[in-house]
Amino acid sequence: MTIEGNEIRREMILNMGPQHPATHGVLRLLLHLEGEVVKKNIPIIGYLHRGVEKLGEHRTYLQNIVFTDRLDYTASMCNNLSYALAVEKLCGIEVPERARVIRVIMAELQRIAAHLLWLGTYALDIGAMSVFFYCFREREKILDMFEMISGQRLTPSYICIGGVRRDITDQFLEALRVFCDTFNDYVRDYENLLTKNPIWVERLKDVAVLSAEDAINWGTTGPVLRASGVKFDFRRATPYCGYENYEFDIPIGTKGDCYDRYLVRVEEMRQSNRILKQAMKDIPDGPIMADVPFITLPPKDQVMNNIESLIKHFKIAAGLFQVPKGEVYSSIENPKGELGFYIVSDGSSKPYRMRIKSSCFVNLSALPFMTQGCLVADLIAALGSIDIVLGEVDR
């Protein structure tokens, strides 16, 4: 409460973040409060800005992959995939069938892992502690699988230009099979804990409502858009990696509130599991990397054994190669929405411009609109429900 002259202003300005556990990273929300009511809410971003787009102009196409891992670090496989698809589109690379299926498996596993992380931390925000432990238990299994094939848990850089870096193993397939068989039961467990939990329902229902029209106007994508009742998914709309061959449903919400977003994500995990089961059933044999001279890396065993591959590897790693001139845009359905890469090539081994279209940024932009006039406690629920990762918002 401030007094200006004779007028008593009831508005209070409050900084939420950047060091606040429920802002998931380093987001700062500048809140104008009247009592408990949020009159105005201004997200202030940039605390995690690392200049990834600019850095991209000074790294070769190959080196940029490791930066994509660090955008939305809960979904690094999908980021790799989006970037690789953009570069492949630029160079006209046809990816082998086996690599495409492996990519689908990785992307869907990563989607489940990202949603699990969201569910666990979101429940924690709302006050349901036990869900967090269950979610992280299953996420751990996925990260273990990633470690099995790429040696990395969080930032695998596994999907690369032309295919994937290493072939999957029997050990991985066995772990995947066990995971797929049991995962739906686990999802049921989470739902038992939350879906009909009166506190959960009270906290989420009719909070931060975004109508279908508003969701489209704000440009939101991913579960936020689908929870508002718009049936749009890049895997269906513009299929990539052979998604047109898999049967899966696109879950949508009815109202567009936090509860719908929760339901959509939970159902998406089941659908991802469904895709995984189809994909792992029939993995074609063949190479895991396209053989495009001086753009895709040759297999490591060849590099160690013949001079042509060694020369090729040296030239690529040293950035002494050329890609076609041109510009491309390619986007995929990330766990959080559309992740697109717009790449302008001047023919050299480094992008002239690498623009990253982030769904987290767009979805966050819609937050002030949907939290207009809500309570501070509901703001936490709203912020968690749009599922942002500041690594991607700030880039």
Added chain:
Amino acid sequence: MITVTIDGREIQTEPGKTILEVARANGIYIPTLCFLEDLLPIGACRLCIVEVDGYDQPQPSCVQVVTDGMNIRTTTEKLLEMRRDILKLLLLDHPLDCPICDKAAECKLQDLVYELGYDRAIAEGSVGVPMLHKPPVKWSTIGINYFPSRCVACQRCVHVCLERVGCGVLEAGKEDGTPRIFPAHPEKCIACGECLSVCPVGALTEAVSPLKARPWEKTKTKTVCPYCGVGCVIELNVASGQVIKVTTDEAVPPNYGTLCVKGRFGFEFINSDKRLTKPLIRQGGSFREVSWDEALNYVAKKLKEIKEKHGASAIAGLCSARCTNEDNYVFQKFMRAVIGTNNVDHCARL
């Protein structure tokens, strides 16, 4: 004037030129490995083959002279295939040395693999036992290492030694059936390193500098050689603040790409720890480290004393060819104008 057709283009040219010369002069690219512009054609690598009407087999364009009405094709599928095959043979027993080879990224062989296309057909040729790194063998001078396993036997070094330098140290021969170069007459070697400068691969590498760098890590600074009075243009290759190699520019007089042993290998003094970096004054039998002020005052006082007592001719100045031109100019100016003597000398005969 005669008329030849290259890749469908009619070209007017002087008689007596080779196909390669005519093609290059008209901007038509033909890949080469052994060809050097100022030498007689070597004709060893056979990468510059072209198809000429009237000949059964492709002809090496660096040797074949143009005649009136000749119809030449430089890039047909057959030629590309043959060039790839030649490359495959060159790579067949090439060791897996790129990561440790000085020449990698500046290597003509790497460029040719890039240019002619990485092909499964090439790769299959050498799948099998990997060729491992072998240590260098003795060359005719200690400034150069020779790795016979990396050698593509293009004979550039042999010809440059004979034609440009006029020494004829090197001879091409075979060892265990593999072609390689022998320093057959090491007593004739003047250690100029011309062979090193023309080697297209990493077979001949510079052995003076302990520090090496890849091309993107080093900067080249053009300067004038600090040794004799010819004033050759040299390029100092600098990495991590140290001169690691001396190269030169083929297009620039007076040396047009050649250097002698001093210019090419005599750069160790720059980073030598024996150089004086602080002024010293001799006291008794040993030197004492002093400040610049003290040293200059001391020298000025003594010079003044000698000049007053014995005249300016009693003083002589010795400067160094390792100093810059500007330093030496100022030094002689100081000796003549301030001291008043013409006794100025310099170690330029080094």
